[in-house]
Amino acid sequence: MDDQNRNLILATALSFLVILVWFVLFPPPEPVTDPNATPIVETQGAATGTDMAVLPPSADGTPDLPEAEAAATPAAPRLPIETPELEGSISLIGGRIDDLSLRGYSETLDDDSPIVRLLSPVGSAEPYYALYGWAPGGDLGFEDVPGANTEWSVESGETLTPETPVTLIWENGNGLVFRRTITIDENFMFSITQSVENTGSAAARLAPYGIVARHGLPDDLQNFFILHEGVVRKVDGQLDEIGYNDLPDLDFVQREAAAAEVVDVTANGWIGFTDKYWMTTLIPGADQPFTSVTKYVASADIYQTEARLPAMTVEAGQSAQVTTQLFAGAKEWQTIRDYEDAGVQRFIDSIDWGWFYFITKPMFWLLHNLNLLIGNMGLAIIALTVIVKAALFPLAYKSYASMARMRELQPQMEKIKERVGDDRQKMQQEMMELYKREKVNPASGCLPILLQIPIFFSLYKVIFVTLELRHAPFFGWLQDLSTPDPSSIFNLFGLLPWAAPEPTSILALIFIGVLPILLGISMWLQQKLNPQPTDPTQAAIFAWLPWIFMFMLGGFASGLLIYWIANNTITFVQQYIIMKRHGYTPDLFGNIRSSFGRKKTEGK
Numbered sequence: 001m002d003d004q005n006r007n008l009i010l011a012t013a014l015s016f017l018v019i020l021v022w023f024v025l026f027p028p029p030e031p032v033t034d035p036n037a038t039p040i041v042e043t044q045g046a047a048t049g050t051d052m053a054v055l056p057p058s059a060d061g062t063p064d065l066p067e068a069e070a071a072a073t074p075a076a077p078r079l080p081i082e083t084p085e086l087e088g089s090i091s092l093i094g095g096r097i098d099d100l101s102l103r104g105y106s107e108t109l110d111d112d113s114p115i116v117r118l119l120s121p122v123g124s125a126e127p128y129y130a131l132y133g134w135a136p137g138g139d140l141g142f143e144d145v146p147g148a149n150t151e152w153s154v155e156s157g158e159t160l161t162p163e164t165p166v167t168l169i170w171e172n173g174n175g176l177v178f179r180r181t182i183t184i185d186e187n188f189m190f191s192i193t194q195s196v197e198n199t200g201s202a203a204a205r206l207a208p209y210g211i212v213a214r215h216g217l218p219d220d221l222q223n224f225f226i227l228h229e230g231v232v233r234k235v236d237g238q239l240d241e242i243g244y245n246d247l248p249d250l251d252f253v254q255r256e257a258a259a260a261e262v263v264d265v266t267a268n269g270w271i272g273f274t275d276k277y278w279m280t281t282l283i284p285g286a287d288q289p290f291t292s293v294t295k296y297v298a299s300a301d302i303y304q305t306e307a308r309l310p311a312m313t314v315e316a317g318q319s320a321q322v323t324t325q326l327f328a329g330a331k332e333w334q335t336i337r338d339y340e341d342a343g344v345q346r347f348i349d350s351i352d353w354g355w356f357y358f359i360t361k362p363m364f365w366l367l368h369n370l371n372l373l374i375g376n377m378g379l380a381i382i383a384l385t386v387i388v389k390a391a392l393f394p395l396a397y398k399s400y401a402s403m404a405r406m407r408e409l410q411p412q413m414e415k416i417k418e419r420v421g422d423d424r425q426k427m428q429q430e431m432m433e434l435y436k437r438e439k440v441n442p443a444s445g446c447l448p449i450l451l452q453i454p455i456f457f458s459l460y461k462v463i464f465v466t467l468e469l470r471h472a473p474f475f476g477w478l479q480d481l482s483t484p485d486p487s488s489i490f491n492l493f494g495l496l497p498w499a500a501p502e503p504t505s506i507l508a509l510i511f512i513g514v515l516p517i518l519l520g521i522s523m524w525l526q527q528k529l530n531p532q533p534t535d536p537t538q539a540a541i542f543a544w545l546p547w548i549f550m551f552m553l554g555g556f557a558s559g560l561l562i563y564w565i566a567n568n569t570i571t572f573v574q575q576y577i578i579m580k581r582h583g584y585t586p587d588l589f590g591n592i593r594s595s596f597g598r599k600k601t602e603g604k
Contacts, residue, residue, distance in 0.1 A: 076151075079166055080159045084186050085329065090160065091121060094148045095168050095180050097190065098122070098129030100328055102278070109471060109479055118278055118328060127215040130280065130326050132180065132192055137205035137311050144172045145206055146180075155179065162186045175200020175316075188329025189339060195321035198314045207311035208322050210282045212272050214303045217244055222276055227465055228352045231294050231305055232279070233271035235263050239349045247296035247303055260295040268345040271305045272327070277467045279350055282307040283325040286343050331467050333368060352465050360458040364466060371468070377481055378474030378562055381463075385566040388455060393574065395451065401578055405440045452567075463559040474562070478515075481559030485513030512554035515561040520550025522568035529575045 076093035081100065088100035100119035107113045119128050134145040146152070150170055157166030165183040172178070177197040184190050194208045221229060221244070231242040242250075242261075250259040265284075271292045272281030284290045284307050293306035307324065314320045327339070331351055340347040353360040366387070370380035389396070412434060420426045435441070463469050469482045477487055477494070487493045488500030490511035501507035523546035553561070 079154065079157070081184070082159055082161050083184055084162075085188060086184070088119065090166070090182065092152045092154070092168070094131055094133075094150055095146070095152045096121070096129050096131050096148075097182075097326065097328065098127075098131075102330055105277075105330060106471075116278070118280065122215070126218060127213075128218075128280070129213060130190075130282070130328065131211040131213065132194060132324075133209060133211075134178065134194070134196065135207045135209055135308070135311075137207065139202070140204060140206060144174060144176065146170050146172075146178050152180070160184055175202075176204055187332075187335050188327055190326040190328065191323060192326060193321055193323040195319060196314055197319040198316055201316050203313050203315045205311055205313045208309045208324075210307045210324055210326070212280050212282055212305045214273055216301050217303075218275060220275070226354070226461065227276060229275055230273065231271065231303075232274040232281070232350055233263075233292055233294070233305070234269045234346055234349065235292060236266050236269060237346065239346070241352075242294055244303065247294065248298060250294065250296065259298070260293055263292045265290050265292050270327075270344065270347070271307060273303070273305065274331070274350060274352070276465060277331055277470055278329065279327060279331050281327040281350065283327060283344055284309065285323060285325075286345070288322075288324075333364065333466065333468060352461075354458070354461040354465075356454045356458045356461070359454055360461050363455075363458050364462045367462060368468060371472075376474065377469060377472035378478065378559065381481070381559055381562050382566045384459075385563055385570065389567065389570045389574070392451060396571075396574060397578060402441060405438065409434060409438060409440065459563055460560055463557050463563070469557070469559050472559070474558070478558050481562070482557050484555045485515040485558045485561065487513035487515075489513075510551070512551060515558055515565065516550050516554030518565050519553060519561055519568070520546050522565050522572065523549060526568050526572045526575070529572065529579065 076091040078089040078091055078099070081088045081090065085103055086100055087103055088097075090096065091098055098119050098121040100117070102116045102118060105116040107116060119130070120126050121129060131148055133147040133150075136142055136145045152168035152170050155167040155169040157164055160166045160182055162185055165181055168180045168182075170178045175198060177199060179193075179195045179197075181193040181195075182190060183193075192210070196204070196206065198204050218229075223229075228241045228243065230244040230247065231240075233240045233242075240263075248259055250261040266289055267287045269290070269292055270281050270283040271294070272279060274281075282305065289310060291306075291308040293304075293308060295304040295306065296302070297304065309322055309324075312320050312322075325344075327344075327347075329335075333348075333351065336347050336350060348361075353364075363384070367377075367380055367384050370383045371377050374380050374383060413431065416427060416430045416434065420430065463482065470480070472481045473479045474481055478485065486500060488511045490500050490507065491497075493514060500513075501511055527542065527546055553564070
């Protein structure tokens with residue numbers, strides 16, 4: 001490998017190191033919410049006013065409702081939700097789905113850990129809910145249609161389960177009877193059928209809508225550049241992602257207090273909010289045109305997505321209805337894939353696969369099936385590493401053979417350096433002549449490295465964002481492959497009677513665990529097989545890189561460290577065997593023995 005290629009790799013490695021140091025020492029600031037912000041409420045003249053996000057325009061395109069003072073949240077009657085995966089309740093004020101927890105997922109690995117709460121009502125620490133209603137048109141006003149403050153009655157059903165739907169009813173007193181029937185499957189999908197019956201003497205024009213609103217940023221926001229958190233939507237086959245930080249800067253300004261982006265969807269689409277592992281998404285019916293709206297209300301710090309369906313005219317004596325779906329739950333690959341097979345177009349794209357999605361998707365599929373086959377995600381990661389290395393072996397063989405030849409030429413390269421001294425131009429010329437004479441291509445060893453970069457980032461993406469690695473155990477002390485190695489030198493890996501530093505502590509960067517140490521050793525062994533730089537400064541920097549990365553990468557997910565260690569170990573074994581077959585036996589500890597020999601000689 002010539003100096004130019006070596007400098008490129010060195011610059012890349014050092015740049016990566018600088019980025020890691022920057023994100024560790026200068027993490028993005030925590031979002032600050034203005035405590036004096038005034039929430040926006042819907043003003044229908046009802047006595048049960050409840051603070052909420054801005055409503056959509058009316059069916060005739062009238063602007064959003066004006067701001068009003070926030071009223072106290074009433075103690076609303078509720079309908080329970082009980083399914084194998086979910087528990088919670090529906091508020092009869094507005095018919096909101098605003099109380100939902102995930103039975104299969106706990107906050108931590110502790111036995112007494114509470115389960116994950118996804119949706120919360122207004123008045124809680126983090127209001128986050130789904131709301132449905134009708135926008136008025138023609139001669140109708142907001143008081144004639146159900147909205148956020150409407151108090152519904154129960155027409156049928158006592159508890160929402162997969163076997164027992166519930167139906168809510170509300171009459172406006174002017175001839176319109178509204179019903180809302182809610183069903184749920186055994187996983188995370190709600191179906192909401194909104195209907196209106198016109199018992200009056202005049203036609204009524206109105207438009208159904210659905211809203212997912214979130215007050216403030218989530219407390220568990222990762223705010224990490226590799227992960228998308230915020231709005232995710234599909235518009236006629238096009239995936240759009242809008243981060244929370246970008247919402248205040250949306251191009252379309254609907255009102256002074258709210259920035260919004262409005263997109264018309266011709267046939268298929270969906271919109272909602274995604275977190276790292278959880279998602280809440282509005283899904284209109286297949287081939288259903290609708291208006292997809294993303295909105296941020298600055299004065300109330302409310303993030304909002306809307307699905308506005310076309311306005312309809314209901315003649316006297318007639319009725320109309322529309323059914324939409326709401327996904328509210330965990331981003332399980334198999335579950336989301338099943339929903340996609342059932343008709344939710346490209347729903348699997350709601351998982352953040354990243355730039356290298358064409359590699360990440362099949363890689364996760366393989367990892368998922370290996371885990372099903374083996375029954376241990378850590379072993380599945382190792383098996384995946386073996387498969388990837390086997391696929392790249394033909395290319396790696398040529399690369400390792402070239403490296404073996406480079407190691408054989410190391411003495412001649414040293415002689416050239418001694419002969420030409422500091423004349424770098426002459427040294428480059430003689431090096432190139434040596435490579436040409438010995439028929440060695442120094443750049444051939446870089447190709448497998450370049451091919452592994454997208455594979456590495458894809459696997460990193462899989463381990464970082466996919467739910468299947470959350471709380472996935474390996475062996476012993478490694479009980480969550482999505483988090484850093486919890487062991488630490490600080491307490492001699494659990495032998496001393498005090499706790500290790502918290503993962504977020506600066507001490508955790510110094511008192512690393514078992515996996516980072518194994519990673520450093522594996523990187524050092526692999527480096528010993530590669531040709532050493534002729535420049536002493538470069539050689540010293542490369543010699544320190546394994547130990548620098550050992551500390552810098554120690555805070556990464558343990559599943560990723562397992563991949564790195566397995567990859568480095570397999571690479572070392574392959575390269576060692578290939579180099580021996582080409583007549584070169586690597587002396588891994590020669591430098592150490594030479595150092596001890598020099599010290600003994602100096603002592604004499």
